Amino acid sequence: MSMDTFPIRRVDHVRHYVNNARQSAFFYQHTFGFNITGFAGLETGSRDEASYVLEQNDLRLVFSAPLRPGHPMAGLIAEHGDFVRDIAFEVDDVDWAFKAATERGAQAAQEPTTLEDDHGKVRVASIRTYGNVVHSLLNRDQYQGPFLPGFTSRNEPGDSIGLVEVDHCVGNVELGKMNYWVQWYQDVLGFKNLISFDDKDISTEYTALMSKVMASGNGRVKFPINEPADGKKKSQIDEYLEFFGGAGVQHVAMRTDDIVHTVARLRARGIQFLSVPRTYYDALEERVGEIDEDINELADLGILVDRDDEGYLLQIFTKPITDRPTLFYEIIHRKGAQSFGKGNFKALFESIEREQALRGTL
Ligand code: FE2
Numbered sequence: 001m002s003m004d005t006f007p008i009r010r011v012d013h014v015r016h017y018v019n020n021a022r023q024s025a026f027f028y029q030h031t032f033g034f035n036i037t038g039f040a041g042l043e044t045g046s047r048d049e050a051s052y053v054l055e056q057n058d059l060r061l062v063f064s065a066p067l068r069p070g071h072p073m074a075g076l077i078a079e080h081g082d083f084v085r086d087i088a089f090e091v092d093d094v095d096w097a098f099k100a101a102t103e104r105g106a107q108a109a110q111e112p113t114t115l116e117d118d119h120g121k122v123r124v125a126s127i128r129t130y131g132n133v134v135h136s137l138l139n140r141d142q143y144q145g146p147f148l149p150g151f152t153s154r155n156e157p158g159d160s161i162g163l164v165e166v167d168h169c170v171g172n173v174e175l176g177k178m179n180y181w182v183q184w185y186q187d188v189l190g191f192k193n194l195i196s197f198d199d200k201d202i203s204t205e206y207t208a209l210m211s212k213v214m215a216s217g218n219g220r221v222k223f224p225i226n227e228p229a230d231g232k233k234k235s236q237i238d239e240y241l242e243f244f245g246g247a248g249v250q251h252v253a254m255r256t257d258d259i260v261h262t263v264a265r266l267r268a269r270g271i272q273f274l275s276v277p278r279t280y281y282d283a284l285e286e287r288v289g290e291i292d293e294d295i296n297e298l299a300d301l302g303i304l305v306d307r308d309d310e311g312y313l314l315q316i317f318t319k320p321i322t323d324r325p326t327l328f329y330e331i332i333h334r335k336g337a338q339s340f341g342k343g344n345f346k347a348l349f350e351s352i353e354r355e356q357a358l359r360g361t362l
Contacts, residue, residue, distance in 0.1 A: 003217065004190060004216075004217025004218060005100075005190035005217065006097065006100060006101070006188070006189045006190035006191075006216070006217060007091065007092055007217060007218070008089045008090070008091055008189070008216045008217070008218065008220070008221055009089070009090040009091060009092070009220075010058070010089070010090050010220055010221070011087060011088070011089065011090075011165075011166045011169070011220075011221055012060065012088045012089060012090040012136075012138060013053075013060040013061065013062050013086075013088050013147075014060070014061050014062070014084060014086070014087055014088070014166065014169070014252060015061075015062040015063075015064060015084070015085050015086035015088065015136075016061065016062070016063050016064070016082060016083065016084055016085065017064055017065070017073050017076055017077050017080075017082065017083055017085040018063050018064070018065050018077065018082040019065060019077055019082060020065055021050050021051060021052050021063040021064055021065035022050070022052070022065075024052070024063040024065075024082070025052035025054060025063050028054050028061060028063070028158075029054065029156065029158040030158065030269065031266065031269045031270065031271050032056070032158070032161060032163065032254075032266070032271075032329075033056060033158040033159050033160045033161040033163070033265070034054035034055060034056045034059075034061065034158045034163075035054065035055050035056065035155075035156065035157045035158050035160075036052055036053070036054055036154045036155075036156035036158070037053050037054065037055045037146060037147070037153060037154055037155070038051075038052070038053030038146040038147040038151040038152065038153055038154055039051070039052055039053070039151060039152055039154045040150050040151045040152070041067070042067065043152075044150065044151070044152050045150070046067075046150060047067070048066065048067055048068055048071055049064055049065060049066055049067055049071065049073060050064070050065050050067055051063065051064040051065075051151070052154075053146065053147045053151060053154075054158075056158070056160055056161075056163045057160075057163060057164045057165065058164060058165040058166075059163050059164070059165055059166060059254060060147075062086075062147075064085075076132055079132075079245050080132065080244055080245050080246075080248060080326075081244070081322055081323070081324045081326065082322050082327075083132075083244070083248055083249070083326065083327065084133065084169075084248065084249035084252070084327060085132065085133065085134065086126070086133070086134050086135070086136050087133065087135055087169055087249070088135065088136035088137075088138060089135055089136070089137055089138070089221070090138060090139065090140070091137050091138070091139055092139065093139065094112050094123040094124060094125050094137050094138060094139050095112050095123070095125075097125070097137045098111070098112050098125040098127070098137055101127050101137075101188050101189065102127065104187050104188045105184070105187055105188055106127040106128065106129075106184075106188045107127065107128040108125075108126075108127060108128070109126035109127055109128045109134045110124070110125055110126035110134075110136075111125060112124070112125040113125070115148055115149040115150065116149050117145060117149035117150060118145070119143055119144045119145025119146075119149065120140075120142045120143040120144050120145065120149075121142050121143060121149065122138055122139065122140045122142070122143045122148055122149055123138065123139050124136060124137070124138040124139075124148075125137045125138075127188075129171075129181070129184070130171050130173050130177070130181050130225075130247040130248070131171075131173075131244075131246045131247035131248045132246070132248070133171070133247075133248060133249060135189075159265075161256070161261070161262045161265040161266060162256045162257060162258050162261055162262050163254045163255070163256055163262065163331075164254075164255045164256060164257060165254070165255050166252060166253070166254060166255070167222065167253040167254065167255040167330075167332050167334075168213075168222035168223065168224060168252075168253045168340070169222075169223055169249055169251075169252050169253070170223070170224045170225070170226060170249065170250045170251045170252075170253075171223060171224075171225045171226070171247065171248070171249055171250065172226050172227070172237050172240045172241060172244075172247060172248060172249075172250040173225060173226070173227050173247040174227065174241060174246070174247055175227055175228050176227065177227060177247070178210055178211075178212060178225050178226065178227035179212075181225050182212050182214060182225060185214040185223065185225075186214070189216065190216070190217050191214040191215055191216055191217075191221075191223070192214070192215055192217075193212055193213070193214060194213040194214065194215045194222070195212070195213045195339065195340070196210075196211070196212045196213075197210065197211040197212070197342065197345075198210055198229075199229035199230075199231075201342060201345065202229075202345050202349065203229070203231065203349075204231075204346060204349045204350050204353060205232070206231050206232045206233040206353060206362065207231035207232070207233055207234065207235035207236065207349065207353065207362075208228075208229035208230065208231040208235060209226050209227065209228055209229050209235050209236065209237045210226065210227050210228075210229050211224050211225065211226045211227075212224065212225055213225075213340060224340065226250065228241070233353075233362050234356070234361060234362060236349065236352045236353075236356065237250075239325055239356060239359075239361045239362075240325065240326055242361075243324040243325055243326055243361075244324065244326045248326065248327075249327065250326070250327070250328070251317070251327065251328045251329060251330050252327075252329055252330070253315075253329070253330035253331075253332045254329060254330070254331055254332070255332055255333070255334065256331055256332070256333050257333065258333070259303055259314045259315075259316070259331060259332075259333035260293060260297055260298070260301065260303070262331055262333075263301045263302075263303055263316055263331060264301060266318075266331070267301065271318055272318065272319045273302050273316050273317060273318055273319065274302070274316075274317045274318070274319060274348065274351040274352065274355070275302050275351060276302065276304065276347045276348070276350075276351055277347075278299060280299075280304070280347050281295055281296075281298065281299040284298075284305060287307070287343060288305050288306065288307040288312055288343075289307060289312075291305060291312060291335075292335070293305075293314065298314070301316070302316060303315070303316050304316060304341065304344045304347070304348070305344075306337065306339070306341040306342065306343040306344050307337065307343070308337045308338070308339040308342075310336045310337055310338055310339075311334070311335050311336015311337040312335050312336065312337050313332060313333065313334050313335060313336075313337040313339065313341060314332070314333040314335070315330055315331065315332045315333070315341050315344065316330070316331050317329070317330050317348065318330075318331075319355065325355075325356075325359060325361065
């Protein structure tokens, strides 16, 4: 008998609500190298919202914008700015999944419904998680068209930078709420707690946070959940909660199999990353042992390295990609390691604090 009490095939897509989906699509196409593969809007009969579908290997992002004042989406964007609304799961059986989740305590966001066009049909439902984030549950086994019924295909290739799939998505929740949401993912979606970090692991002279990593039954979906901890100054999580207006998605980590190539391309296209002092690299070999990459090249690009029992990983974090200091991205390259870069936390958080100080929010 399977121990997986809520089978999830994969993260199907990450949908952002934004003010101007056309410009967001252009940005992600020209920086992160996504292909624009689908569109729905006025031209396709969608009268109230426009959406662009972007793909790169197994990553799929969707950007949706309201077309009219008073659209419910517009109210959410007014509150949060551009934000991640939906981390959608592909499941075997949408009706079973929705019923199981709601019986186990999830709030419904959308009852199961069938979307249909000439290419077939897709069953879809949605449940609420922290803040204004939802998890759509969908199955497109009976569908041959682009993305979802109502979308037309687009073929506007980006220049790929080798992003492969979503590695993990991190949620920031309010003080005292981390364990509530950890329990929610356990009870409702059958996730397991992989790792916990307390304020002794994740603290600097000034700020601290707590984090627990939750993983789905098949291990393919990983959601760390952070909450602020007491420190001498305002933590990065407090800063997020204040500017975002509550709990929300802090970062999405995208996996690459060649981080040097990926980051070099991103830098050439103007993406800005958090930086660590050059001294980080002086102590690197001593800390992580021998690695395949040239340390000078990593230092030039600002790529961080950490090792665990199973291997090592390379990672780097963008600065926030919105004006509000909220959503950012991680690029991660795993060479055996299945962990999250604990050895980099201190250097990273000091880097974030330097940025916070510039923003006057530390
Ligand atoms: Fe991460």
